[in-house]
Amino acid sequence: MVASPALQVSGLTRSFGGLPALAGVDLELRPGEVVGLLGPNGSGKTTLINVVSGVYRPTSGRVELLGHDATGQAPERLVRLGLNRTFQTPRPFRPLTVLENVQVALRHGRDAAQSPEEILELCGLGGQGGLPAESLNSSQQKRLDLARALATAPEVLLVDELAAGMRHDELDGAAELLRQLAAAGRALLVVEHLMGFVRQVTDRVVVLNAGTTIFAGSLEEASQDPHVVEVFLGA
Amino acid sequence: MSSVAQRLREGAGAVGRRPRRQMVGDVLLVVVPPAGFLVASLVYNNQLLLLTMMVYVALAQGLNVIFGFTGYLPFGYVGFFGAGAYGTALSVHFLHAPIALAVLLGGLAGLLVAALLSPLLRLTGAYFAIASLAAAEALYYLISNPQLTAVTNGPYGVNLASVYNSGAAYLAAVVLVGVAMLCVVWVRRSHFGMSLRAIRADPLAARLAGVNVVRARTFAWLISATLAGLAGAIYAWAVSVFYPEAVFDLSISVFAIVFALFGGVGTVLGPLLGAVILYGVYNYIGVSQPQDFQLIYGVLIVLIVLFLPNGLLSIRLRRLWRGR
Amino acid sequence: MLWLFALIAGVLFGLYYGLAALGLNLIFGVMRMVNLAHGDVIMLGGFAAVLLFDHFGVNPLITVLLVIPPSLLVGYLTYYLLGRRVQRSRDPEMMSLVMFFGVSQVIEAVAVIAFGNNEASITSAVFGTRPFSIAGQGVPGAWLVSAGVGLVALVLLFLYLYRTSLGRATRAIMSSPDEARAVGVNPDRISALTFGIGVGLAAIAGILSLFMIGGTTPSEGVDLTVTAFAVIVLGGLGSPMGTFLGGIVFGLALMFTQTYAPVWSGFAPFAILLVIMLLRPTGLLGRTVRSV
Amino acid sequence: MLIPRTRTVGLAALSALLTVGLAACGAASTTASSGAPKDIVIGTLYSGSGSFANSSLPEFQGLKFWISQENAGGGVYVKAFNKKIPIKLVALNDQSSTTTATTEYEQLVTQDNINIFVPDFGSVLTLPAVTIAQEHHMLLFDQTATGSPLFTPGNQYIVLCDLPLSAIWPDPLAHFILAQHISRVAILYGANDFDATQAATVKSVLAQGGVTPVYYQAVPTATTSYGTLLHDIAATNPQAVLELGYASNDIPFLQAVQQGGYHFGMVATAFPGQEFTLIENAVGKAGLSYTYTYGVPPYIKFNNVSEGLGTNAFIAKFGHGNIANVSFENVAGYNTGLIIQAALGHATKFTQLGMRAALFALSGHFTTLDGAFKLNSEGGQVGELLPLAQLFPTATGNEIKIVYPSASADHAPVYPAP
Numbered sequence A: 001m002v003a004s005p006a007l008q009v010s011g012l013t014r015s016f017g018g019l020p021a022l023a024g025v026d027l028e029l030r031p032g033e034v035v036g037l038l039g040p041n042g043s044g045k046t047t048l049i050n051v052v053s054g055v056y057r058p059t060s061g062r063v064e065l066l067g068h069d070a071t072g073q074a075p076e077r078l079v080r081l082g083l084n085r086t087f088q089t090p091r092p093f094r095p096l097t098v099l100e101n102v103q104v105a106l107r108h109g110r111d112a113a114q115s116p117e118e119i120l121e122l123c124g125l126g127g128q129g130g131l132p133a134e135s136l137n138s139s140q141q142k143r144l145d146l147a148r149a150l151a152t153a154p155e156v157l158l159v160d161e162l163a164a165g166m167r168h169d170e171l172d173g174a175a176e177l178l179r180q181l182a183a184a185g186r187a188l189l190v191v192e193h194l195m196g197f198v199r200q201v202t203d204r205v206v207v208l209n210a211g212t213t214i215f216a217g218s219l220e221e222a223s224q225d226p227h228v229v230e231v232f233l234g235a
Numbered sequence B: 001m002s003s004v005a006q007r008l009r010e011g012a013g014a015v016g017r018r019p020r021r022q023m024v025g026d027v028l029l030v031v032v033p034p035a036g037f038l039v040a041s042l043v044y045n046n047q048l049l050l051l052t053m054m055v056y057v058a059l060a061q062g063l064n065v066i067f068g069f070t071g072y073l074p075f076g077y078v079g080f081f082g083a084g085a086y087g088t089a090l091s092v093h094f095l096h097a098p099i100a101l102a103v104l105l106g107g108l109a110g111l112l113v114a115a116l117l118s119p120l121l122r123l124t125g126a127y128f129a130i131a132s133l134a135a136a137e138a139l140y141y142l143i144s145n146p147q148l149t150a151v152t153n154g155p156y157g158v159n160l161a162s163v164y165n166s167g168a169a170y171l172a173a174v175v176l177v178g179v180a181m182l183c184v185v186w187v188r189r190s191h192f193g194m195s196l197r198a199i200r201a202d203p204l205a206a207r208l209a210g211v212n213v214v215r216a217r218t219f220a221w222l223i224s225a226t227l228a229g230l231a232g233a234i235y236a237w238a239v240s241v242f243y244p245e246a247v248f249d250l251s252i253s254v255f256a257i258v259f260a261l262f263g264g265v266g267t268v269l270g271p272l273l274g275a276v277i278l279y280g281v282y283n284y285i286g287v288s289q290p291q292d293f294q295l296i297y298g299v300l301i302v303l304i305v306l307f308l309p310n311g312l313l314s315i316r317l318r319r320l321w322r323g324r
Numbered sequence C: 001m002l003w004l005f006a007l008i009a010g011v012l013f014g015l016y017y018g019l020a021a022l023g024l025n026l027i028f029g030v031m032r033m034v035n036l037a038h039g040d041v042i043m044l045g046g047f048a049a050v051l052l053f054d055h056f057g058v059n060p061l062i063t064v065l066l067v068i069p070p071s072l073l074v075g076y077l078t079y080y081l082l083g084r085r086v087q088r089s090r091d092p093e094m095m096s097l098v099m100f101f102g103v104s105q106v107i108e109a110v111a112v113i114a115f116g117n118n119e120a121s122i123t124s125a126v127f128g129t130r131p132f133s134i135a136g137q138g139v140p141g142a143w144l145v146s147a148g149v150g151l152v153a154l155v156l157l158f159l160y161l162y163r164t165s166l167g168r169a170t171r172a173i174m175s176s177p178d179e180a181r182a183v184g185v186n187p188d189r190i191s192a193l194t195f196g197i198g199v200g201l202a203a204i205a206g207i208l209s210l211f212m213i214g215g216t217t218p219s220e221g222v223d224l225t226v227t228a229f230a231v232i233v234l235g236g237l238g239s240p241m242g243t244f245l246g247g248i249v250f251g252l253a254l255m256f257t258q259t260y261a262p263v264w265s266g267f268a269p270f271a272i273l274l275v276i277m278l279l280r281p282t283g284l285l286g287r288t289v290r291s292v
Numbered sequence D: 001m002l003i004p005r006t007r008t009v010g011l012a013a014l015s016a017l018l019t020v021g022l023a024a025c026g027a028a029s030t031t032a033s034s035g036a037p038k039d040i041v042i043g044t045l046y047s048g049s050g051s052f053a054n055s056s057l058p059e060f061q062g063l064k065f066w067i068s069q070e071n072a073g074g075g076v077y078v079k080a081f082n083k084k085i086p087i088k089l090v091a092l093n094d095q096s097s098t099t100t101a102t103t104e105y106e107q108l109v110t111q112d113n114i115n116i117f118v119p120d121f122g123s124v125l126t127l128p129a130v131t132i133a134q135e136h137h138m139l140l141f142d143q144t145a146t147g148s149p150l151f152t153p154g155n156q157y158i159v160l161c162d163l164p165l166s167a168i169w170p171d172p173l174a175h176f177i178l179a180q181h182i183s184r185v186a187i188l189y190g191a192n193d194f195d196a197t198q199a200a201t202v203k204s205v206l207a208q209g210g211v212t213p214v215y216y217q218a219v220p221t222a223t224t225s226y227g228t229l230l231h232d233i234a235a236t237n238p239q240a241v242l243e244l245g246y247a248s249n250d251i252p253f254l255q256a257v258q259q260g261g262y263h264f265g266m267v268a269t270a271f272p273g274q275e276f277t278l279i280e281n282a283v284g285k286a287g288l289s290y291t292y293t294y295g296v297p298p299y300i301k302f303n304n305v306s307e308g309l310g311t312n313a314f315i316a317k318f319g320h321g322n323i324a325n326v327s328f329e330n331v332a333g334y335n336t337g338l339i340i341q342a343a344l345g346h347a348t349k350f351t352q353l354g355m356r357a358a359l360f361a362l363s364g365h366f367t368t369l370d371g372a373f374k375l376n377s378e379g380g381q382v383g384e385l386l387p388l389a390q391l392f393p394t395a396t397g398n399e400i401k402i403v404y405p406s407a408s409a410d411h412a413p414v415y416p417a418p
Helices: A046-051 A073-081 A098-108 A118-123 A138-151 A168-183 A193-202 A219-224 A225-233 B004-012 B020-043 B045-072 B079-095 B099-122 B124-144 B147-150 B166-191 B189-202 B203-208 B213-239 B251-262 B270-288 B290-307 B313-323 C002-031 C038-056 C060-066 C068-087 C092-115 C143-165 C165-173 C177-182 C186-212 C218-233 C239-262 C268-278 D001-028 D051-070 D098-111 D122-135 D171-179 D193-208 D229-236 D247-259 D276-283 D311-318 D327-348 D352-362
Strands: A007-016 A019-029 A033-040 A060-064 A083-085 A155-162 A187-191 A204-209 A212-218 C130-136 C137-139 D040-046 D076-078 D083-085 D087-093 D117-119 D140-142 D158-160 D187-191 D214-217 D240-244 D265-267 D291-294 D388-393 D399-406
Touching: A007 A046, A019 A033, A019 A046, A019 A060, A019 A187, A033 A046, A033 A168, A033 A193, A046 A083, A046 A155, A046 A187, A073 A083, A073 B203, A073 D083, A083 A138, A083 C218, A098 A118, A098 A138, A098 B189, A118 A138, A118 C060, A138 A155, A138 A168, A138 B203, A155 D158, A168 A187, A168 A193, A187 A193, A204 A219, A204 A225, A212 A219, A219 A225, B020 B045, B020 B166, B045 B166, B045 B189, B045 B213, B045 B251, B045 B270, B045 D098, B079 B099, B079 B124, B079 B147, B079 B213, B079 B251, B099 B124, B099 B166, B124 B147, B124 B251, B124 C218, B124 C268, B166 B189, B166 B213, B189 B203, B189 B213, B203 B213, B213 D187, B251 B270, B251 C218, B270 B290, B270 D087, B270 D098, B290 C068, B290 C092, B290 D229, B290 D352, C002 C038, C002 C068, C002 C137, C002 C143, C002 C165, C002 C186, C002 C218, C002 C239, C002 D229, C038 C060, C038 C092, C038 C186, C060 C068, C060 C143, C060 C186, C068 C186, C092 C218, C137 C143, C143 C165, C143 C186, C143 C239, C143 D214, C143 D247, C165 C177, C165 C186, C177 C186, C186 C268, C218 C239, C218 C268, C239 C268, C239 D229, C239 D399, D040 D051, D040 D098, D051 D087, D051 D122, D076 D311, D076 D327, D087 D098, D098 D122, D117 D327, D122 D140, D122 D193, D140 D327, D171 D193, D171 D291, D171 D388, D171 D399, D187 D193, D187 D229, D193 D214, D214 D229, D229 D247, D240 D247, D247 D276, D276 D399, D311 D327, D327 D352
Parallel strands: A019 A212, A033 A187, A033 A204, A083 A155, A155 A187, D040 D087, D040 D117, D117 D140, D140 D158, D187 D214, D187 D240, D240 D265, D265 D291
Antiparallel strands: A007 A019, A007 A060, A204 A212, C130 C137, D076 D083, D291 D388, D388 D399
């Protein structure tokens, strides 16, 4: 039951111009599980994703991915090792078509044999492959971001606020999709503000405040932890 | 709605299962322009004008590969042209290479200079543009330096009379146009080109799609420089005697950029049309209005930018959409 | 003491080069437009000084003041007639480059019609023929005058940018046009004014170029534009102080190679530019731009 | 589905048509007739703008003056047809660009059916014409291009009309230095074919007299600031300073001498003789006084000529009696016309090689206002030697006087300069 961690982050720090945005984050993610990453605005959630996915180099600390040292590796290298992410504000290749967006990633990812149509279908973009990405609405663009990430066949997926901006009727589908991905053995780290959505996809959460991990455990326990409560109410 | 539908078709055909009709179109794009120049030489005997036009087609397309698909504008593009010209001259003089090989070595010289300069790709925008210009100027001052007379003949120029053959040089330029068109068609339609467009749209997202951005850009840079090197090699062969300032003339860069932008970069046909039409107009004014040559050409370019800021091919799209 | 003279000459020429490049940097910083006709404006400034001197005996230093009003007018007109339209195109940075190439051709052609093709100059005796002694080195008076004008221009520009509300608005547009618009800055007005200032600085540099580079001809524009570009890229785009630092690096590179290896004096400034670009991709004083 | 295909195919075809169409528009329709032509067509280029314009245009004026003279008299005499035939001029503007010049030379030769092929001013713009002339078997009446790559043993299609090869230009200059027993010589020259050839000649002549320059350096042709260079030259304590460049180098150099307050026994530059008015205006009277330069027509006078106007007659007619209105380039352009006139007037066959043969027959027996006309086997000009001239201050400005060699001198040199 206890698999070795897919992603292990220890003592991760990152400063910008001397100001620490991450000040020692520890986190563990196992294959097949979804972990919610919570914290008030500015607590370092997105910075953590940026550092883990190679957008920024960490100032210190260590990232281990599937048993490899992945600290400070370039994004394209991490993709090959089996990690990918989505963006809070989606960043599809706007002049390319939906299908091309996925094809680029398939081509350079870990498993070029996947069917791009199936990935799009999975992400609720079936039949829209020929549209230019810039013609999609923001919710569709988020799902395209996700589809593009999935096309590289990641073992570890960092999802940055997928639910924000989605219509009510889309939320259930999105939650179902994340659970499916985990069920297939992937490890997911989900940044989310909507507690209801978090509850739908996971029980285990990690809480950040001011760049450090202040809590790791079940959502239930978190809501009773005085420190966590104080941070959220204070924010 | 119609525009979306149209893009849909274009997009669906871009990569992979490509409709046969588009394949036919692509083959024609590669074959027809060189054939056109071949035919043109039969009815019009200012062959050097046609050859220079072909050289500009190749330069505009080479520029298209690096600028149109990655957004890097090398102001010093002429540096590769000059490197190609001198690469060929040195191959003839020192290696006694047959001219066909010497021309290829000229292309190789362009490629090598580009490989040496590939760290410049770390720069962006105007910084890159000017750094490449500085590289071209430095190369010119190096090659024309009297202290290097034993190698490059310094400021005294090059004489390739021993291999001069105007007909063969013309054919080589015809082939060059085909090669340039092929490169751009390939870049436009291939997975590689798709990656380049993805990089141009969003470099970080492209890296997260697994694209090795540095490698892809460098590859485009090398293709682009090789085309310019070949163009310089063939031009050197065709004119056969020249001073260094003739093949490192900054206006060659500027013309290639203006032609490519006028036609529309990032497209297959734009730079071809841009070079053929604008260079044709340039020569027409030069012959018909020699006394006001510069003034008319300058005014024309200003008017083009003001009234056709997105390139010649933008008219085509507008017309088509309206027509449908 | 060859090196000492090279040092002094390098710094004085550097201030002149900084002035010659300053306008180009301002225009690029505010409008993201590449004014390829910058060198041609410098050339026109030179001709203005020659004509006023030949016909009316106007001292070139007076001409420095006289060219300012017409420059502002030309800048306004150029911006409203040409610049604004190009800014709305798909790629203003590059399309402006093509357009100003055309403008440069027109200016050169018109200058040939108006002034002829010959090199024009003012005898350097205007600023004395006896050199001034600096640290034991005899330095031509004209160099000191040029460098002085360059310094004054820099100080005035600095005061304008940091001590006036228009200047603050200009800096706001330089750092972020959208935010500047949001806080009520009218970008058109600032852009037109900046264009005028840029043209004026170029014209002033043109007057001094008579004494620093020997004279002016209608065809010199391209070379001057290239040099000005090298200088602003060296110093950092959008940084007026950096422009002067870039000018001084350029001037020192030129004067030291002229002293110790004259045959390499064309090569060295560009080679140094390349090296600096590779070590500090945003120029000596350029702001670091995040590449992602 | 049809749109993308037809568009690509259609436009590819269109581009081909355009190319062909464009080409066809320019195609000329005239053909050569077997008898005497209606007119003699002279094709040439000039630089209406750019860095060569200030030399090219006066030369072009000189050529046009010759044409107007001939046409006023009913045309140029052509011996092969034993009659005068009017001259028609086709002149294109290359804007000082070699790339443009190349296609325009080809334009002249292939489209305009010219009989006489005259290139633009100077080596840089003439060089592209050399190959074209050879390829199309046209004799190139090279006006003032004296660079080394222009003349090759196998090439029959070039004659140099108006200047000696640049390698022999500075011969009198170097001998003057030896004659004055000047031992400390500084030489600064432009890194281009024209200037580097001269510098090498001076150096080797001086070496024969046992003199080694104390300073011998090349600078890029684009150099325009000479203050630092002069400071370094002064540090070598030279008696004579030679600056071999173009007019655009001579002006800032002479200004820098003045600005820096330098005083040398001898200062020599290449262009004040050829572009006197221009340089005196830019540098001022004091800046030129007592400097040396190449003595060129109209300052060396040839009034006893075998073809055309002599120097004084030319000054009277072209310059309205004032030598200041006449530049060397005016003389050169006019002299090109005289050489063409001689070729047409003596060739028994109206062919390119026929004209060449006529000129070689005349070589050594023929004088114009440009001096003796003498060709070497490659078509280079070796007859006209450039004496050394010095500029002397007068009440109104400077006057150019020939000072060496003594045979042609009209004034004694003043060395060292006061």
